[in-house]
Amino acid sequence: MLMLERWGRAMARRRWWVIGAALAFLTVGGVWGSLAFGTLITEGLDDPHGDGSRALVRAVLLVVVFGGVAALSLPPTIGGLAVLGAFSALRSAEQEGSSRVGGVYAQAADASYARGRWDEAVAYADRLDQELLANPSISYLHAVAARIAIHRDDRETAEARLRAGGFLNPADQGRWAGASGPVADALALLAESRGDLAESLALRAAYLDLPPGPDRAGRCDEAVYLVRAALAQGEPALAEAAATAVAADPDPSPHRSLVIRFCRALVAADAMELHSVAADFGHSACLHHRALALEEVARVLAEQGDLAGARTACTDALAAWLDLGATWDARRLEARLRSYGVRRGPRTVCRRPAVGWDALTPSERHVAQLLARGMSNPDIAAELFVTRNTVQTHVSRVLTKLQMRSRIELVQQAAAIGETEGR
Known part of the structure; x- marks a missing residue:
């Protein structure tokens, strides 16, 4: 390092x-x-x-x-x-x-999203000025932020980010979906969140129109999203086509190999292999993919009648989603498994409030705890391995959500914060 x-x-x-x-x-x-x-x-x-x-x-x-x-x-x-x-x-x-720090921020935002460090991804995207974000080669960062907003059940913010990127014009959506993986995923997620599953599947199916080669190999994650959507909507042939396509591209990278295993396990409804894939994604810190795989373990076990196993897998998947702050995905999982008679108990996943301690994302809570200990921004940046500007973004959001005027107030309430976190 x-x-x-x-x-x-x-x-x-x-x-x-x-x-x-x-x-x-x-x-x-x-x-x-x-x-x-x-x-x-x-x-x-x-x-x-x-x-x-x-x-x-x-x-x-x-x-x-x-x-x-x-x-x-x-x-x-x-x-x-x-x-x-x-x-x-x-x-x-x-x-x-x-x-060239603007380009570095764009790369860092991509990496943070892939690793499940979603607060950092948004913070890096927001460090870029509007003129730079208007550049077609970087404007996709609006879609990165929109994906996170949808996962966190904030469709209003997602729509605003996609609108700012110019991605909501129906006449241009097909072109954008073909040109950018994050945009294609964000548009498909938005359609799904609105209940338009057919439109979501159509947007994801654009992956099959990409020409074989390194460019498509670099968008291999879209194959997983397409296989899941196709199976959920009773289109096994489409799922098989996606699994075949992703395996055909000449890239031996470990991540892509995991994606290929994921797709094949989905098509085969192989719960044991899906669980193994989830573990391997966890080892490589691909937390979003790990949560997806755990959700599919629960779904496959429920379909096969193993309700006890499905309930255990459901608990693991819910924990994985909630660790990311992905309340929308957690509620989707509960709804999917409820039809099989699998419930996790009386507690339900609620939409995140706008203010108060419960409004903070996991990363923001961590920053708040460090602030309460009296740590400076440079010290927090070193602790979390992020930039000072990213820490400042987190601090501003923490103070806004906690309705405090300064970090001094937060330090003064350190004991109360410790009690809240220990609940």
């Missing part, structure tokens, strides 16, 4: 770091290792301003996030440090005024 941070700071002065890092990533192999190599060579060496921090962060995130920790041939703990090192390099770029 410290080495990666030094790279982020010294890249402009020591070009041999670029070459060394690029060759290291090339040894990883696969699409993402090769892309990381190309990123460092083209952006790190061919940079008239000598600013290679963005290239380094992009390369690390490409391999670790999309290629998976196993792609680095490192133990998971060391791979996790590589992720943290990438964010450490991002902080260095921000503090030193990198001219």
